[in-house]
Amino acid sequence: MSAIQLSRKEKMLVHCAPIREERVDDRALRTALHRARKTEAFAVQQNFDTAAAALVQSIPIPEEITDWIPPDTFIAPRRRRWQKYAQNPAFLATGIAVLVIAIVGIFQLVERMNRFPGETTARRLLTTASSTHAMMLDPVKTDAGALGDFLFMKHRLVRYDVPPEFAELKTLGCRVFDDEEGQRVAQIWVVEKKMQFFLFPAERDPKTGKAREFSGWRSIEQEHWAGVVKEDKGVCFMATLRGSAKDLAPYISKKKE
Amino acid sequence: MAEEKQNLLQLYRFCFLMLADAAEAQEVFHAILREAAQLAAGSEAPRDRLWFFRNARWRCLEAGEQGLQAEDVDLRQDELADWAPSQIEKLDPQQFAIWISGAPEPQRTALALFYLDEFNYRELLSVTELKPPELSKLLCDGRRQFQAWLDATLPRTEK
Numbered sequence: 562m563s564a565i566q567l568s569r570k571e572k573m574l575v576h577c578a579p580i581r582e583e584r585v586d587d588r589a590l591r592t593a594l595h596r597a598r599k600t601e602a603f604a605v606q607q608n609f610d611t612a613a614a615a616l617v618q619s620i621p622i623p624e625e626i627t628d629w630i631p632p633d634t635f636i637a638p639r640r641r642r643w644q645k646y647a648q649n650p651a652f653l654a655t656g657i658a659v660l661v662i663a664i665v666g667i668f669q670l671v672e673r674m675n676r677f678p679g680e681t682t683a684r685r686l687l688t689t690a691s692s693t694h695a696m697m698l699d700p701v702k703t704d705a706g707a708l709g710d711f712l713f714m715k716h717r718l719v720r721y722d723v724p725p726e727f728a729e730l731k732t733l734g735c736r737v738f739d740d741e742e743g744q745r746v747a748q749i750w751v752v753e754k755k756m757q758f759f760l761f762p763a764e765r766d767p768k769t770g771k772a773r774e775f776s777g778w779r780s781i782e783q784e785h786w787a788g789v790v791k792e793d794k795g796v797c798f799m800a801t802l803r804g805s806a807k808d809l810a811p812y813i814s815k816k817k818e
Numbered sequence: 819m820a821e822e823k824q825n826l827l828q829l830y831r832f833c834f835l836m837l838a839d840a841a842e843a844q845e846v847f848h849a850i851l852r853e854a855a856q857l858a859a860g861s862e863a864p865r866d867r868l869w870f871f872r873n874a875r876w877r878c879l880e881a882g883e884q885g886l887q888a889e890d891v892d893l894r895q896d897e898l899a900d901w902a903p904s905q906i907e908k909l910d911p912q913q914f915a916i917w918i919s920g921a922p923e924p925q926r927t928a929l930a931l932f933y934l935d936e937f938n939y940r941e942l943l944s945v946t947e948l949k950p951p952e953l954s955k956l957l958c959d960g961r962r963q964f965q966a967w968l969d970a971t972l973p974r975t976e977k
Contacts, residue, residue: 612903
């Protein structure tokens with residue numbers, strides 16, 4: 562026999578090794594037994610235990626018991642609770658995988674629900690907002706709501722109106738420029754919270770040429786900047802500020818005529 | 819591993835190993851079944867199969883308290899011998915039960931449950947309420963002590 566040296570823990574486990582192989586369901590015990598099987602001492606122990614167990618099984622059962630309890634009467638096994646199943650590595654791994662897939666699915670669904678026509682332009686303009694300085698705009702001090710006429714009169718921009726929710730805010734400056742796609746974009750700087758407004762053409766269907774409409778306000782966030790976007794008659798309005806969508810929520814929750 | 823069904827008659831064998839007295843073992847066995855039946859009638863049937871053996875253990879210890887108590891003395895220990903199986907084969911189950919029931923607690927329970935060959939390692943620890951090193955030492959010492967007893971009782975005959 563090989564001179565395999567078992568560790569202290571392995572020896573401890575081997576001394577408790579169940580006699581029947583099918584009772585060995587502990588990983589550490591199985592590993593210890595795998596090593597111990599190469600030793601003579603374990604073979605002697607196994608033979609000893611097997612003989613003693615056989616002696617126990619030969620204990621006669623009194624007739625008084627066998628008369629009313631058949632030999633194949635079993636104690637029902639305990640019903641496995643869900644916690645027991647949850648501890649099974651296979652169930653655990655499957656559960657985690659399903660959970661991850663569900664989370665990714667929910668994220669994608671939420672993202673999809675938040676998408677709206679013109680989102681790409683809105684995100685690009687959010688980047689523009691983050692790099693714009695007030696001095697880059699022409700100074701215009703008035704109510705934001707009054708700039709619709711100004712933009713129409715000076716730049717021929719039809720329906721470039723600031724929605725009622727933001728119409729009362731005081732402006733600091735304004736400019737009109739062509740974006741990367743050659744679309745006319747109006748940019749307005751307001752006093753309150755250094756907000757910036759953008760008015761730009763709504764995304765159009767390439768086949769029909771009609772503006773893709775969407776209802777209500779949609780929010781976007783990007784690199785510490787937030788924006789809320791609304792489409793009306795083919796023109797999108799976006800209010801932006803440095804912060805989160807929560808900072809803009811009070812404005813869009815106002816009901817104004 | 820799925821939990822196995824437990825043969826009810828093994829419960830009697832456990833009681834017998836603990837008490838080494840068929841009448842007393844039968845009494846404890848019946849008492850446990852009565853209690854289980856009463857619980858089942860009250861919709862509280864024991865859900866844990868180990869409940870029967872835990873219950874049997876304490877009932878046997880209680881019954882054993884009335885008799886002579888095993889002293890916790892250092893018994894002679896011998897190395898397990900190759901010829902031990904042939905020595906054990908010559909024994910009567912009653913002799914083995916007398917030897918086990920004479921062991922001090924918790925070694926008595928540990929040996930009785932272990933040689934019943936019905937439990938895995940975790941279940942043994944659970945019913946005996948022992949820590950792994952304690953169970954290991956009790957079983958290891960038990961084997962050696964039993965070997966010493968075998969050597970004293972049934973000396974090896976030279977072939």
